[in-house]
Every structure is written in C-alpha cells, then in structure tokens.
Amino acid sequence: MKKSGLSMLPVLLWLCLFLVVPMLIVVGISFMGRDDLGNVVLDFNLDAYALFFDPLYLGIYWDTIVLSVLTTALCLLLSYPLAYYIANAGPRMQTWGLVLITVPFWINFLIRTYAWVLLLRTQGVVNELLLGMGLISEPLQMLYTKGAVLLGMVYTFIPFMVLPIYVALEQMDKKLLEAANDLGATRWRSFWHITLPQTKSGIMTGSVLVYVSTTGMFVVTDILGGAKSAMISNIIQSQYLGARNWPFGSALSVIFVITSLILIALFNRAMTSRYQKVREVRS
C-alpha cells in the first residue's frame, strides 16, 4: 500500500501541476471583478455567475449539452458497426482499417474542417451535385446551420469512439460467442447478451472522450456554424480573448466542468453493472 502510494507520486504531481492548479486559478478568477480595461481585480463577487442566468446564455448552455449528447450518440451509432467490422475482419484488413481510421489525424484539422465548407456551401460540391441531378431546384442552406456543426463534430470525433470500442471488441474472448451459440443463442442474441455487455468499457471510454471533446470544441462551430450557432466554448473563448471578461469566462468554464462531471457520473452509473462493481471491490 505504502509502496504503491509512493509510486503514484509523479502522476499525482503531474496532475496537480497541470490540472488542479490551473482549475483552481480558473475557479478563483470566476469570483473576481474586472476594471474598465478588462484587467482582473481582486474584488470578491458573484456577478459573473449572475450573468450566466441571462436567457441568452442559458439557451446556449442548453444547446451545447444537446449538441454534445447528440454528437456522442451519433458517434456511438456510427462507430460500433465500424469497430465491429474491423475487429472481426482478417488481420490484414484490421491493420488497414485502423490505419484508415487514423489517417485523418495526419492532415491538419483546420484544413479538414474547411474542406467541409467547400462541400456544404451554397455553391459547394453537394449542392451542385443535387442541382445537376435535378433533385432540387435551388441550393440548400447547409453551411452555418446546427446540422453542419453536428456533422463536423461527428466527423471530427468518430475516431475517439471507434478506437476504444475496437480495443474492447478485440480483447473479448471469442470463445464466449461460441459458448453462447452452443447454448442456443442466435447471432443477434449473442451480440445482445454477450458482446454488448462485454464492450461496455469501450463504449464508456469513447462516449466520455467524445462528449468532453465536443463541449470544448469551438473551431468547428466557428467555421461550420457561423454566428448563429455559438456553443458555450465559443462564448468562453470570446470572453477570454475578445471581450476580456475573464471572470465571466471562468464562471462559464466552472459551470460547464461541473455539468460535465455530473453528466459523466450519471452515465457511468447507468452503464456500470453489478458485476463491474463487484470486480472493482476485489481489484
């Protein structure tokens, strides 16, 4: 016990230095005031938190949660079949699948997001194609909508969902499926009763990664969402940089971190079965 406590020390130090301390600074600033030039001044108040209850910000807060949950859900729905396919393919195909999943990371993220602009804008590839085929008579407004933001988010974060699920599927003992099959289960029932519960950990890891990343992403909203679809991260960014209202930016950050923690805790609770609890107690 003593030994393991000691060996954890570097990790804890790291965590303290790069997570806890900055977080405490943000919490501290959120309770402070600012002068006319936007400098943070030591003046304890709750103004920043009061400002949050403005309907404008409440609306954005709610939109952000909805968008992040939707992104997570869509990523999960799209990633599971893909991960399943890769995990069950031959060894060559598996390597290729994994490489293809990671290829987008080799290209600058901004370039990839701007590529979506080229595809989605009024004179973009998609519209031209649909017009050419005579399916629509005038271009669709796709860019600068919430749909475009959702698409961009799902596109950006899908690998974060595919990889953990793939790992979970890969680690699963394939004999379990044979056993289920032998005991009378059809493929679908084996999947439902064995594969899905056995890959919960991957689903959980992927979901948390995607959800948290989505809430923090402001580039996609900036580029694909335009002015109307701001997310909380856009507001936080503009409060820190443009408006120079650090206390308000900090307050929004604190509120959002707490919200995310609560949501993740609820999600974990819903996903963790009695078996996993027993397992944790023992290990």
Next chain:
Amino acid sequence: MIELAAVEKHFAGQVALHPLSLTIKEGEFLTLLGPSGCGKTTILRMIAGFEQPTSGKILLDGQDLTNLPPNRRDLNLVFQHYALFPHMTVEENVAFGLKMKKMPAKQQQERVREAVEMTQLTALTKRYPHQLSGGQQQRVAIARAIANKPRVLLLDEPLGALDLQLRKSLQGELKQLQRSLGITFVYVTHDQEEAMMMSDRIVVMNSGQVEQIGTPREIYAQPATLFSATFVGENNIFSRDGQMFAVRPEKLKVVRGGESGESKRSGELQDVLYLGGVHKLIVQLDNEPMTVSVVLDVDDERTWQIGETVGVDWKPEDEVVIGS
C-alpha cells in the same frame, strides 16, 4: 445414436482428419484420445457444429446434423477454458441456455437448481466467475451444459487447466455424473490415464487418423498399432525376424547371475525408480540401442546395484504382435 459417416476435414488444403466413420452409442462414455494436433478437437467441434466437415455426414438419431448451426443442435459443449460469461453470476450462466430456449421462468429456476445441486454449486450461485476457483469454474461449465438436458455432452479437455489433485477427484465426479444422468459423453483428452479410467470406449488418434477403437482393456492388452502400443500405457517394443511385438513392463521379469544366460535378452541395469509400492528398473540392452522398463512385483524384495548385468525375460504368451 451419433453417427459419423466418412467424415473428413481439410484446413487450407491440409488434411486435419482422414475419413472417419464412427458410431457412438446411447449413454456411452466415449473418449477421443491423442496428442495435440491429432484431430480429436476437430471431431468434437464438427459434432458441435463449429466446423463443417469437408465431406461426410454427421447424424444424431438418424437426423442429418451436418448443415445445422450449433444453436440448433441438441447437444452441448464444455469448453477447454470453460468460456464462462464473466458478466453473469453462476446462476445466470447456468440459466443462459434455458433463457435462449425461452423456457418459462419457473421451469428455468427448477432446472438451474437441479444443475447446481448436481455439481455442488448451490452455495455459490450468486458469485461471478472471477470469484471462483478453477475447479469451481469447471463445475459451472458442466452445470451450464447439463441444465439444457442435452442428448449428448461434448467435453473438450475439461480438466486440462487444473492441477493433478483436483483433476483426479473431478475425474471421479464426472464419471459419476455421467452415470447418474445417463447421457452420452464424448470426451476429448490427451491424457491416456484419464481416458483409461473414465471411458467405456476409447478412440486412439494420431495425426488425423484413427489408430484403434476399443475398450480401455482391449487397447491396453491388444494394441493394434505401434502408436497405440506406446501412447496408451508404457510399453517395450522388440523385434524378431522383422516382426514387431510389445511386452508391457509388468510382464517382464528380471533375472540375475547364472540364470541370465537362459533369458531372452540381457543388459546392464541403468536405473532403479521407486514408484511407491513397486520398483521400476531401466535396463540398457546389450547389442541393441534401446532400454526397456520392467515393473517388478509388489512382493519382490531383491536389492539392486546400478551397473550390474541382468537378464530380461518374459513368457511367449505376453508378446503382443504389432501390425504396423
């Protein structure tokens, strides 16, 4: 009851199993015995439905099973490493097959209760597999299979992962269970002692081919092939005029001094092994590059000197002629 008709299996052009025809009788304890890679597990997996024969048919009570998927065959497999569902309790594991058959809950409980009682797991039903010892996990695997009341139970080296002590006691239990259930067991093992102890009949296999099929007694006393003779129990192989024959170590006699001139072979005593109860002598034969093992009678109290010259003798009727 189960009939394999000229069943043959190739993997990627390689022959894993040469054409095999075999009839397994109702209520029989049949063992497929052989070294790893001999095709015994392939046979079991074909009966269970996880592998398709390259040619030939598998019948259960005259019904052709060959093209039925595993979930539609009225038989269950006990896996080598149990393959218990880690996220389910013992109870849920045992009930799984019944649930898949959509059996009414009440009846499921009854069946589960019976199965765990028979395997002495009643006190452990709420545990998860990782909370059980190897032997207990093994019992769960058996309980999970027998809860379905299959016509045939297939067992793939079910005791292979356990230590010797536990293995021995579970061998007895399994045999007992088979008798009380009265269902057919098809058992795969590479352990010849285990096969001898438990089986009604043994199929001795080597590199995809059947060497011999018979009762343990037949296989021990009249091995049909050289492989059978040496794989099942210890044996000494001699040859005379190009004809091979085998003599079991307990049928050999060791004589010393003056009498040794009249014995069939002579040699130098190389080692004396104490087996608990009896002694085994290893004799290096003169003029032949081989050693023979001799198991002495229990009441033989002679003392031995390593290096001394001894004669090895046997009765002609204890010679077993080996075909090939």
